[in-house]
Amino acid sequence: xYKLQNYISGQWINGEGDGQMLYNAVTGDAIAAATxxxxxxxxxxxxxxxxxxxxxxxxxxxxxxNMLKALALHLRTKLDKxxxxxxxxxxxxxxxxxxxxxxxxxxxxxxxxxRKFPDEIFCIDGESHNYSKNNTFMGTHILVPKEGIAIxxxxxxxxxxxxxxxxAVNLLAGMxxxxxxxxxxxxxxxxxxxxxxxxxxxxxGALQLICGSAGDLLDHVMSQDVVxxxxxxxxxxxxxxxxxxxxxxxxxxxxxxxxxxxxxGEDVTPGKPEWDIFVKEIRKxxxxxxxxxCTGIRRIFVxxxxxxxxWKAIAASLSQTTIGNPLNSTVRMGSLAGQTQRNxxxxxxxxxxxxxxxxxxxxxxxxxxxxxxxxxxFMSPVLLMNEKPFAADDVHSIEAFGPxxxxxxxxxLDEAIELSKKGKGxxxxxxxxMDYTIAKKYVTGAxxxxxxxxxxxxxxxxxxxxxxxPLPLLVHGGPGRAGGGEEMGGLRGVKHYLQRTALQGxxxxxxxxxxxxxxxxxxxxxGKHPFKKYFEELQIGxxxxxxxRVITSExxxxxxDLSGDHFYAHSKTTDFxxxxxxxxxxxxxxxxxxxAGLFVDSYEKNPVLLNYGIDELRFTKPVYPGAEIQxxxxxxxxxxxDKRVIEKPEDFKRGDDIEKGIVKWLVxxxxxxxxxxxxxxxxxxxxxxxxxx
Ligand code: NAP
Numbered sequence: 007x008y009k010l011q012n013y014i015s016g017q018w019i020n021g022e023g024d025g026q027m028l029y030n031a032v033t034g035d036a037i038a039a040a041t042x043x044x045x046x047x048x049x050x051x052x053x054x055x056x057x058x059x060x061x062x063x064x065x066x067x068x069x070x071x072n073m074l075k076a077l078a079l080h081l082r083t084k085l086d087k088x089x090x091x092x093x094x095x096x097x098x099x100x101x102x103x104x105x106x107x108x109x110x111x112x113x114x115x116x117x118x119x120x121r122k123f124p125d126e127i128f129c130i131d132g133e134s135h136n137y138s139k140n141n142t143f144m145g146t147h148i149l150v151p152k153e154g155i156a157i158x159x160x161x162x163x164x165x166x167x168x169x170x171x172x173x174a175v176n177l178l179a180g181m182x183x184x185x186x187x188x189x190x191x192x193x194x195x196x197x198x199x200x201x202x203x204x205x206x207x208x209x210x211g212a213l214q215l216i217c218g219s220a221g222d223l224l225d226h227v228m229s230q231d232v233v234x235x236x237x238x239x240x241x242x243x244x245x246x247x248x249x250x251x252x253x254x255x256x257x258x259x260x261x262x263x264x265x266x267x268x269x270x271g272e273d274v275t276p277g278k279p280e281w282d283i284f285v286k287e288i289r290k291x292x293x294x295x296x297x298x299x300c301t302g303i304r305r306i307f308v309x310x311x312x313x314x315x316x317w318k319a320i321a322a323s324l325s326q327t328t329i330g331n332p333l334n335s336t337v338r339m340g341s342l343a344g345q346t347q348r349n350x351x352x353x354x355x356x357x358x359x360x361x362x363x364x365x366x367x368x369x370x371x372x373x374x375x376x377x378x379x380x381x382x383x384f385m386s387p388v389l390l391m392n393e394k395p396f397a398a399d400d401v402h403s404i405e406a407f408g409p410x411x412x413x414x415x416x417x418x419l420d421e422a423i424e425l426s427k428k429g430k431g432x433x434x435x436x437x438x439x440m441d442y443t444i445a446k447k448y449v450t451g452a453x454x455x456x457x458x459x460x461x462x463x464x465x466x467x468x469x470x471x472x473x474x475x476p477l478p479l480l481v482h483g484g485p486g487r488a489g490g491g492e493e494m495g496g497l498r499g500v501k502h503y504l505q506r507t508a509l510q511g512x513x514x515x516x517x518x519x520x521x522x523x524x525x526x527x528x529x530x531x532x533g534k535h536p537f538k539k540y541f542e543e544l545q546i547g548x549x550x551x552x553x554x555r556v557i558t559s560e561x562x563x564x565x566x567d568l569s570g571d572h573f574y575a576h577s578k579t580t581d582f583x584x585x586x587x588x589x590x591x592x593x594x595x596x597x598x599x600x601x602a603g604l605f606v607d608s609y610e611k612n613p614v615l616l617n618y619g620i621d622e623l624r625f626t627k628p629v630y631p632g633a634e635i636q637x638x639x640x641x642x643x644x645x646x647x648d649k650r651v652i653e654k655p656e657d658f659k660r661g662d663d664i665e666k667g668i669v670k671w672l673v674x675x676x677x678x679x680x681x682x683x684x685x686x687x688x689x690x691x692x693x694x695x696x697x698x699x
Pocket of ligand 1: 163188190236240260
């Protein structure tokens with residue numbers, strides 16, 4: 007029997023002993039054994055900290071992002087292999103797509119996130135603050151990668167996505183990791199890690215793998231490490247209370263079981279599109295991945311007068327689901343991940359039966375195609391009904407991690423909100439309504455208890471990613487019972503692996519440290535107009551102070567005519583009594599245009615390719631006729647911009663790309679008074695690189 011291997015300290019090693027036997031969830035045949043017995047768990051953490059961490063820390067965010075993209079492209083070439091193994095977990099093609107291609111998609115999404123970071127090994131976080139009258143003392147925040155290792159302990163239901171959604175984030179942040187998948191489906195995770203390691207795309211020590219028990223791993227974590235856990239609340243609580251984790255103040259991000267819910271809005275009646283959308287969403291959530299989704303809908307709240315109609319519609323829809331061997335193309339729902347998981351689900355349903363009754367499906371029988379219902383871990387979808395949801399606690403606290411959901415009545419929206427909160431914190435909740443007032447009341451009333459809320463109606467249903475799908479750039483996690491964690495979420499997710507440090511000093515010092523120009527630092531003489539410099543030649547702090555230009559009343563009139571902006575404040579005939587202004591005031595956009603007229607240099611072609619946009623723009627004082635405007639124009643930040651890769655026929659049509667970078671410029675509009683700054687903007691240009699086409 008094949009023994010899964012552990013990838014530890016740069017080597018594939020076999021654990022000792024026979025290990026835990028792993029079975030094909032569809033046929034019941036043994037496929038592999040997993041053991042991590044004999045592994046030196048302490049050495050895993052030390053290797054990650056001493057080998058993987060320095061290698062990743064010295065890469066910039068952009069290098070790490072490009073590494074993730076290369077990895078995603080590589081894994082995409084191995085899809086057939088992964089799908090073939092995934093079927094053995096009981097997953098259908100659609101289930102496997104979510105797991106495998108969803109996971110790879112996560113790598114792509116995080117790779118693209120690099121554009122939100124500088125090409126540095128650390129970054130600034132948020133705004134800078136001036137703390138002094140004479141502009142010599144300021145503060146900001148920086149984020150640096152932690153010097154430890156991320157330890158990911160994952161659940162069994164998404165052996166690929168569960169790993170990739172987490173490692174994408176810690177790798178982008180600059181931290182190495184060790185992955186410990188749930189043992190029962192670890193054969194698929196192992197296959198993916200084998201491909202990752204053999205690709206040599208990640209630096210040595212960036213990723214290690216444990217197939218089997220985590221042993222005493224957590225007893226050796228240290229303060230610079232981060233632990234993430236996905237699984238049941240009971241295991242999570244046990245691990246989170248590890249004295250070493252508490253003593254070392256190790257961040258512990260937990261994603262645990264949650265009693266997610268969906269609400270049918272009071273406005274939705276049979277015949278409206280939202281009625282069918284509601285039914286379809288429930289069927290999808292109950293059957294996709296055989297209901298083994300942390301985000302699965304466990305509680306369904308429906309206006310009491312619509313209970314019968316809606317449960318009959320859901321039951322009719324569930325009866326259309328073909329269950330069986332995922333390799334059969336007619337099958338829409340496969341098996342659970344294993345016999346143990348099926349037994350656990352049935353036990354949980356038995357507990358729920360104390361206050362609920364089964365209105366669709368059965369615990370004892372299931373009709374399957376192309377498979378043996380007993381050898382495989384098959385189960386029928388089970389719809390339960392609980393008619394007194396305020397009297398029962400079990401239905402809000404017992405999670406049956408399979409194709410199981412309970413329908414319950416509510417009298418009014420306040421009740422629906424209260425019921426949604428009885429789950430004591432969930433990963434997500436949905437409401438199906440076309441009524442914006444209902445939607446707003448539900449969202450503002452219930453949001454405190456849910457990590458994500460989907461408002462579903464005919465406007466978005468076709469393109470909606472659905473109740474159950476966490477998205478890489480949005481928060482995944484929830485309060486209370488859901489673990490109190492926050493995975494993914496774009497920049498937010500990356501920050502879990504970075505230390506935030508407040509940085510104080512003079513603007514010039516902080517400019518030198520961060521390589522981002524800070525307002526009030528002395529500028530540098532660029533030698534020539536900075537627009538004549540190529541990307542590589544530009545220095546942070548390169549500064550020009552422009553000629554002056556007097557703003558006249560005629561200028562303002564002409565701009566009003568040209569733009570069509572005849573707002574009363576820009577007209578000299580306005581009676582200004584009771585307004586914010588003393589007299590005719592220049593349009594802010596006119597002043598910004600004047601600024602461009604002053605800082606843009608020449609009629610000749612130069613390395614600046616185009617104006618890319620404005621990040622921020624503030625007009626801090628009115629500019630009246632007679633004011634003398636001058637611009638302080640400073641090179642603030644430089645960001646790389648990758649050359650477009652020609653991959654698809656459309657890319658050829660768009661032509662070859664120019665080697666270039668993005669340059670951010672600080673534009674300060676000065677008016678020569680005691681408080682000279684009348685406006686501030688950060689503009690972006692695309693600048694050509696030298697000696698490239
Ligand atoms: P589980 O039994 O709690 O196991 C989760 C992970 O913890 C597995 O990798 C397991 O390894 C490991 N583990 C168990 N005991 C451990 C110990 N003493 N030391 C270190 N690791 C230990 O959960 P599961 O059955 O795999 O997953 C189902 C549950 O996960 C459901 O309740 C579901 O709601 C939840 N879930 C939540 C999310 C989310 O994002 N919130 C996502 C998916 C699943 P072994 O497999 O080797 O025991």
